Amino acid sequence: MRVMGVDPGLTRCGLGAVEGRPGAPLTLVSAGVVRTGADEELGARLVGIEAGIDKWLDDVRPDAVAVERVFSQHNVRTVMGTAQAAGIAVLCAARRGLPVALHTPSEVKAAITGSGTADKKQIGAMVTRLLRLAEMPRPADAADALALAICHVWRGGAQHRLAAALAKATKKGPGS
Amino acid sequence: MRVMGVDPGLTRCGLGAVEGRPGAPLTLVSAGVVRTGADEELGARLVGIEAGIDKWLDDVRPDAVAVERVFSQHNVRTVMGTAQAAGIAVLCAARRGLPVALHTPSEVKAAITGSGTADKKQIGAMVTRLLRLAEMPRPADAADALALAICHVWRGGAQHRLAAALAKATKKGPGS
Structure with missing residues (x-):
């Protein structure tokens, strides 16, 4: 499962993609940011x-x-x-028919570090460890986007297994 | 000058277009809403x-x-x-190279009724009068979008005259 995470923002929009499945090592696909100038008009940004x-x-x-x-x-x-940048990320994904999930910052922190109140440094350190990187991804927005993607692989995995089990149970049911 | 106003919202996004210039009667071009279902996923909306x-x-x-x-x-x-719907309106206009202006609700109210604290009914009544309509545009979101468009014709007109005067003054200046 390949997941792209988006840490939305107008000045720096963090993007990061990982590949993996729950219970197996994760792989970094790509990490970076899209930047727009604070002096540009909102529309151009x-x-x-x-x-x-x-x-x-x-x-x-x-x-x-x-x-x-x-x-x-x-x-x-x-x-x-930030909300508008997030909306555009959701729009771009939905236009392609891709499933979109929204995770709160504390869900991401809890998934990655075990604590919903972890700081940015801790998130960065865990992303580095989980992806077995030589150094912390920079800027912090890229690391946050990777954390979102990792969170989704783990949470999404659980949701997928649930959906698959439900589909299987329904197939076996009296209605079919 | 033909202006399209957008009163952003996910459930009802009001749209209204008028034609006119400051100091001349305004004409209604079109008014309506784009609706999306509250039960739909954010991406689909x-x-x-x-x-x-x-x-x-x-x-x-x-x-x-x-x-x-x-x-x-x-x-x-x-x-x-609401912010995300507004962002998409700005995006759609900017992609076409159209100038986009953001007006606050109190700027619109003040432009249309003379009072920054006017209520929806008052806005609707003034939109109806200014566009010489037989009845108030419905739903209220469409009337609000028309109010935005009218506000922009009037404010935009002033800004255009200022820009034109400035351009003229600059041309005559010692630098050219």
Whole structure:
């Protein structure tokens, strides 16, 4: 299962893809960021993010996309741009018929480090260890995107097994 | 000048286009809404809104697009979806190279009614009067989109005159 994670943002939109399945070692596919200038108009920035994400989807060809769920409580100054970048990631994936999952920051932290309140450094260290990399992926947004993708492989795996078991049980049921 | 206004929302995204210039009567071009189901996945909803707005842009061929500026302070439950719908409207317009303006709800209210705290009924009544319609446009989201478009014709007109005057003054300046 190949998953692309998106840590949304207008100035730096983190992107990271991993391949793996629950209970097996994970492999890094790619990591990076799409950047847009704070001096650009909003429209130009959103078009730049769309183009960057579309290029990544073309290159990486993921089976699923995991996007960070944005809340309105924190970072009030930038939250609207973050929500819009997240919306564009969801749009780009959905246009291709790819399954999209939204994970909260604390779900990702808990999945990767065992603690929902882990800091960025801890996330980066665990991403480095789990992908068996020589050094921490930079910038931090790329590491966060990889953490989202890893979280999704693990959570998605569980959900897939559940869906498969349910499908199997339904097939065996009296209705078929 | 033909302007398309967008009152963003996931469940009902209001769209309305008017034609006019400051100091002259305004004409209604079109008004309506793009709807998506609350039971649909976010990705499908965003794809639906993109398709609806793109179809409108094809049909209406506006010179500019005005989108309501979304704030994080109010309607916390729905604000993320509203921000994402707004982002898609900005994206669709910017992809076509159309100028995009963001106006706050109070800017629109003040432009249309003279009061930044006018209610929806008052906005609807003034839109009906300004466009010389037999009855108020329905639903309210369509009327709000028309109000945005009217606000932009008036504000945009002033900005255009300023830009034109500035360009003229610069041409006459010592540098040329």
